[in-house]
Amino acid sequence: MTIARSLTDTFAGIRPGDVPAFIAAQLAGAFAATALFAWLSPISKAAAQAVVVPHAEPLAR
Numbered sequence: 001m002t003i004a005r006s007l008t009d010t011f012a013g014i015r016p017g018d019v020p021a022f023i024a025a026q027l028a029g030a031f032a033a034t035a036l037f038a039w040l041s042p043i044s045k046a047a048a049q050a051v052v053v054p055h056a057e058p059l060a061r
Contacts, residue, residue, distance in 0.1 A: 006019045
């Protein structure tokens with residue numbers, strides 16, 4: 001999207017010289033979101049089992 005917007009000549013376009021900064025900011029945001037999700041989510045099945053409340057299995061009909 002950033003590259004396409006740099007190729008347009010509209011008020012919503014991005015100057016071609018600013019494209020590397022936009023892409024770097026997008027990559028930094030993606031890495032930050034990935035790190036936050038990895039920190040918030042259970043690391044292993046054992047960790048997940050520690051936080052899951054046991055419940056009865058539904059009866060088959």
